[in-house]
Amino acid sequence: MVEERKEKTGVQSEEQINIQEILFRYLIHWPWFVVSVIVCVALAWGYLRLTTPVYNISATVLIKDEKKGGGANMSSELEKMGLDGFVSSSNNVDNEIEVLKSKSLAREVVNNLGLFVTYKDEDLIPSKELYKTSPVQVNMTPQEAEKLKKDIVVEMVVQPQGSLDVNVKMDDREIQKHFEKLPAILPTDRGTISFFQATDSIPVEGASSVQGARHITATISCPMNVARGYCGNLVIVPTSQTTSVVTVSLKNSSLRRGQDFINQLLEMYNRNTNNDKNEIAQKTAEFIDERIGIISKELGSTE
Numbered sequence: 001m002v003e004e005r006k007e008k009t010g011v012q013s014e015e016q017i018n019i020q021e022i023l024f025r026y027l028i029h030w031p032w033f034v035v036s037v038i039v040c041v042a043l044a045w046g047y048l049r050l051t052t053p054v055y056n057i058s059a060t061v062l063i064k065d066e067k068k069g070g071g072a073n074m075s076s077e078l079e080k081m082g083l084d085g086f087v088s089s090s091n092n093v094d095n096e097i098e099v100l101k102s103k104s105l106a107r108e109v110v111n112n113l114g115l116f117v118t119y120k121d122e123d124l125i126p127s128k129e130l131y132k133t134s135p136v137q138v139n140m141t142p143q144e145a146e147k148l149k150k151d152i153v154v155e156m157v158v159q160p161q162g163s164l165d166v167n168v169k170m171d172d173r174e175i176q177k178h179f180e181k182l183p184a185i186l187p188t189d190r191g192t193i194s195f196f197q198a199t200d201s202i203p204v205e206g207a208s209s210v211q212g213a214r215h216i217t218a219t220i221s222c223p224m225n226v227a228r229g230y231c232g233n234l235v236i237v238p239t240s241q242t243t244s245v246v247t248v249s250l251k252n253s254s255l256r257r258g259q260d261f262i263n264q265l266l267e268m269y270n271r272n273t274n275n276d277k278n279e280i281a282q283k284t285a286e287f288i289d290e291r292i293g294i295i296s297k298e299l300g301s302t303e
Contacts, residue, residue: 050126057258058249060239061266063096093244097236100248100269106227106234109264111142115230115257116223122215130216131254136164136182137196138218144191145223152190152220157213164195193220230261 099105110116117138119130135158150171157165164182168175170190177186182197235249248266252258 052129052253054251054253055255055258056249056251057255057262058247059262059266061246061248063093063244063246093238093246097238097246099272100236100246100265101231101234103224103227103231105265105268105272106230107223108268109261110223110226110230112268113260113264114139115261116142116145116221116226118219118221120217120219122217127217129253131257132198134216134218135198135214136216136218137198138220139194139196140191140220142223145220148190148220148222151222152193154193154218154220156195156216156218158216159213162197166195168193 117140119134119138120127121130121134136156138154138156140152153169155167155169159165162181164179164184166175166177166179166186168177168186168188170188175186175188179195182195184195186193186195230250233251236246237249239245239247248262250258250262252261
């Protein structure tokens, strides 16, 4: 028994010694562990600093559907009167979703909000995209921008006294111009580019540390190409198979721009829908008046 206890004690002491040796073996290299932690934290901070965040903006919309809504509307009443040929019977959620996702509607939103012109602040590291925060607003008519085959890059240097130096890159050439004050216009063979001072711009976070001249880059793109990009990031799905409520989601690097896009998209969708309904009502009224006139003439001739 005594010998067994001695053997157990010897084994335990050897295990303790082995554990201590392993710990000391790694503790000797403790500076490497500290350096590794610092490097990992620095890499994580740099990734979060340099990566542009992408926001997912969503909204729910109620689409009126006569099959799921359960209410009588103009089309159903006209069908009872035998005038269903003047009204399309494809008034359902799936068709309305396709209308919301259409490139033509997205292009109207892009043109109204001026989203085919984007801005970047080159003084910040990394350069930060600006939305309604640029001190200078660059404009080109949507009709002229629609004809662009390549983007137009406008490099601007905004001086504190109000003057502006621009370098316009289009196709394979550059146009340099100096303006003493704004507003100003720059005629080109691709269209007229106008510059305005944005007095109502929102201050940019971190821009106060930039002293002296501001370096802003504006990019003018084809509105249809921009609309295709927004349609690719737009997801519209019904909340369930039994309701006519859909969820409209958009992924965008600017939270406010995404909100403005969805709000404008729904506003223009409602406006176009109301215009279609008014046009149908007007044509129906004209048809009824025409038929009443014909019937009145027939009754008069019969008498």
